[in-house]
Amino acid sequence: MEFVTPPPIRRILVDEPPTIVEPPESAPAPDGNGHGPAGLIGSFRRRRSSAPFTTQRMATHELSVSYADKPAVCSVSLEIRQGEVLALIGPSGCGKTTLLRSLNRLTELTPTVVRKGTISLDGEEIHSLEVTELRRRVSMVFQQPNPFPMSIFDNVAYALREQGMKRPPRAQLEPAVVDALERAGLLEEVHDRLDDAALRLSGGQQQRLCIARALAARPEVLLLDEPCSALDPRSTATIEELIAHLRDEVAIVIVTHNLQQAYRVADRVAFLFLGELVECRPTDEVFGSPREQRTKEYVSGAFG
DSSP: OOOOOOOOOOOOOOSSOOOOOOOOTTSOOOOTTSOOGGGOTTOOOOOOOOOSSOEEEEEEEEEEEEETTEEEEEEEEEEEEETSEEEEEOSTTSSHHHHHHHTTTGGGGSTTEEEEEEEEETTEEGGGSOHHHHHHHEEEEOSSOOOOSSBHHHHHHHHHHTTSSSOOOHHHHHHHHHHHHHHTTOHHHHTTOTTSBGGGSOHHHHHHHHHHHHHHTOOSEEEEESTTTTSOHHHHHHHHHHHHHHTTTSEEEEEOSOHHHHHHHOSEEEEEETTEEEEEEEHHHHHHSOSSHHHHHHHTTSOO
């Protein structure tokens, strides 16, 4: 056997002991391959809610929804709480958007829909509420930004004007409009052009305008249906920061296909598959130690 000389040992001499830098607290603990939980590479965990407790706002109990006898959601029971963000994840066609739209009765716009089970808002069955009042309290922001063809001011004021019997003057609406724009993180960018057409805004600004319009009515629950899917990374980051700031004042439910986004923004994650709720647990547990094999396979990228 030929003897191979081992390489020389190299030593680096320093004047002072090296400083050990601790990793940031928000970074996920890597696995043996340097990945985050369940193989999410480079995920960044946003600050968790500062609220000392959460308050249940909505709940579904054994909720089932079908379209022309084709099941879309099957016996799903969930809690939706103010003080945290709930993310709905799962492959396309698993019932995420149907579940979301059921929360403010938008599914009823489809003639063939059949719903079983209960949905409550602050303990009251939502079908006992007038639908306009329900949608004021449970507002939705859609996948594509949909500002109205009117000014920035009038887009936000629209929700306020719809609540009254008479059309209030601009001076009366202005404080609420400014407050909604500020809460949506848009006021600084548009404060000097509130009378400009909303359609002149960028895509990310238009989406935040739609969020401001939803917030103007002071809802208790905010539903977000893939709000960043049509946006660039910079606008997506802005929306995610906004979600983090809003969670303490309004219950938030977000549908997303982006697993890293769910990991970044959500406090709890509900994984749906073929209309069934597979599991709903704190985000770190769903991505780090899922209980169900189907969840493990989905968050690791085995299917999607």
